[in-house]
Amino acid sequence: MPASAYGQLVALAREIALLTSTEALLSWDQETYMPAGALDHRARQLAYLNGKAHGLATSNAFRRLLDKAEGQTSETPYHAGNLRELRRQHERAARLPQLLVQEESAACAHAKAAWTEARRKTDFTNFAPHLQVLVDLARRKADLWGYTDEPYDALLETYERGARTRAIAELFDRLRPELAAIAQEAVARSAGRKSALPGGRYPVAKQQQLNAEIAASIGFDLDCGRIDTTAHPFCTTLGPRDVRLTTRYDERDFTSSLFGVLHEAGHGLYEQGLPPGDFGLPSGTSCSLGIHESQSRLWENHVGRSRPFWEKWLPRARELFPQLRKVRLNDFLRHLHRARYSYIRVEADEATYDLHILLRFDIERRLILGELPVAQVPEAWNAGFRELFGMTPPDAARGCLQDIHWSMGGLGYFATYTLGNLNAAQLFATARRQRRIAAGLEKADYAPLLAWLREKVHNQGGALLPGEIMANATGKPTQAQWHLKHLRARFLQNAKKS
């Protein structure tokens, strides 16, 4: 037993992490391999462990140690940062009754299964009662946590510390016309550009081979991680040396699984770069989703859709998929940089992606404000979609049922995707100013870039606020200009420049 209050608090936080990382395995297994019949028991296991972890995080013992450690002089700013975050987590957790936590955990396990089924049958009505339960839970949580302006703030805080709904809404309002204009012109320029991707089968096993080689080449450690198959790609951390990615395969298009892997490996590199000795502590945990998404989007888009990347990897892809032999690099890049209005967010190109986010943010905010009843979500979705994209989703699977987030109780989450895009562009623009990094990028050697991200972002863990990470790394808080500049360069100039 460590002597100091801080040391004992750390031991308790690590104990909680044993429970939450076990929950992460239960969830990962539910998504990847669990047989359908096992759902009820799985929901009970998750609710039980969740309740235990919550019980420890809100216990008198935890509070007493926190009080005591705060009363002692912090040995380092690092300790002070951990204490500040542990206090924040404790206060937030303590406001939620254990029963609510267990209720939510079980509700999510069932909602996830119901969502999968509803999406398959493209029938919103089967999912609606589950969404109602989760919206009600989210509003109850927001009330218990408290907020200044509106309840959505309290939910947003879960994913993006310090962010405020109104500020994001204002940012999105400013961005909307610019993003819409870029999208419109990009789509117009791409119109009539044919796919450069030849037909024929791209076998899953060969896609897996290529994806693993590429993930390893950007630094993802497959001895401490793996890549599985799910309906909805994700990245999850099951332990300090256990980071698991998933993707999905389309045998007509190898780039679908590949960009899924690049995106999730971006998340995975962040998780693998956290200080492993700090697992379970704020300093060993990612900072926010807006920072997390900056890592995935950076590797997926700024690296993975660049010319030097494919100068290196197209020849390898040609070895695995002979039908690519006649595809020229320029044409392939033009293919990757096509812009189209489409229904599915995760398949959207960079030029139109953020429009999907603006729509979701608006709908979620109104759901939580109580302005939009659950039953009217499909209608509101389709109306908002028409306004932004000029077309109507043909069914709910390509409309409001497409994303997994709500079924996981993840209300308040979506805005962080666009924050991530902004952060990604800002970090990448800053990093490439360094000669070694820029030289590495030119020859698809990503070790210098990764080293910079490790130092500026990954190793920082979560003891700093997102704005502090960005300011320390780039000299400025999150700004939109870099992202807009990147989109214009990629979509509105000669394709050769991108």
Add this chain to the structure above:
Amino acid sequence: MPASAYGQLVALAREIALLTSTEALLSWDQETYMPAGALDHRARQLAYLNGKAHGLATSNAFRRLLDKAEGQTSETPYHAGNLRELRRQHERAARLPQLLVQEESAACAHAKAAWTEARRKTDFTNFAPHLQVLVDLARRKADLWGYTDEPYDALLETYERGARTRAIAELFDRLRPELAAIAQEAVARSAGRKSALPGGRYPVAKQQQLNAEIAASIGFDLDCGRIDTTAHPFCTTLGPRDVRLTTRYDERDFTSSLFGVLHEAGHGLYEQGLPPGDFGLPSGTSCSLGIHESQSRLWENHVGRSRPFWEKWLPRARELFPQLRKVRLNDFLRHLHRARYSYIRVEADEATYDLHILLRFDIERRLILGELPVAQVPEAWNAGFRELFGMTPPDAARGCLQDIHWSMGGLGYFATYTLGNLNAAQLFATARRQRRIAAGLEKADYAPLLAWLREKVHNQGGALLPGEIMANATGKPTQAQWHLKHLRARFLQNAKKS
């Protein structure tokens, strides 16, 4: 909260099962998909949950409820059986200090990884320190549990309630000359019989297809279970509707994975046949390993190596593996019924299998008695092997490193394999006396057999003793005659009869 002490005790037992079934997932994942780097954290998770489950099972609350429930009149014999077993489990658990339980759990996680590595490198010295730790732990546990004759009794009791080391040793001593004689003659008769299995590749994907069809056809429910790939096949239950099998694939011989699946599906049918509402209670848990192994061996050998089984399935195998088109049923059966002395237990044919068990039982017993030092295990193994098989294992991977059991702390386990063989033959001989079952067997329709096993064995759970299950089902406790009769019929008579 249920009103009666019995009801509250049941609720507590179910809570413990939430923890132990989560441990089962952690272990399953360790064997199937976990990246190597994750080991340390996994060991900590397992030790933590194990400690929590042990804490609950030995708590004052558990004991008080047990005392109180025992003091009240049992409503049914079923309640009385559960109480008797919960008392026994509680007393045994309470004798082990929590620290020892956690120590063992972590030691096993590490030993399993060390064993995998040692077997790969065929180097016993790397595994020896781990085995020493586990033998010491086993002896400490035996001392804490107590025993009348010798410490091995206390370990055996974990796997086979009511069994005694001396009685098994006497049984094995009686069986040894008979088994050796059968093996010798069977091997002699098979000598020079060529393999009827044509060369060429048997692709894993097609093996998986056939295995899944066969598992489903004998009644294994794949909506409440699955089949994965591991170095060492096993069956594990992660919840009342979540039973997972594993096998391994040899692309030169499809029967290797298939008999692995039939064996594990036999275990799986037992688990899927336990009363699902009693999950976590003795009445919802298997009776003993000797009963469990009777189910796996029954389906693997008595069903899976029979003529009617292959009358049905050889045509299907020919569709999947064209090289089988010219193989005649008689030749294929003669191939399946070949007997050979071989080094690896799990690949041994029925005629020689039990000899592998006699060897292990003897070595384990002497290890636990302290008569055999860990360092001398390879030597003792090879000497014993020479005596029984007339040949010396060429290396440790084909000798004392071949089995996973010790690395899982499973000392006291092996004897139940031969008990399982005896029980399988006795149950099968009894069942097939019923006309409906016999008629089903002739046309490879196993529903009547499964219904009988469900009633006589699976639904019984673990509230009865193994001897009671056998006596209720067959009129007699476990006897060797049926197994010997089966081996003689299969190996020492005309192959057509088998």
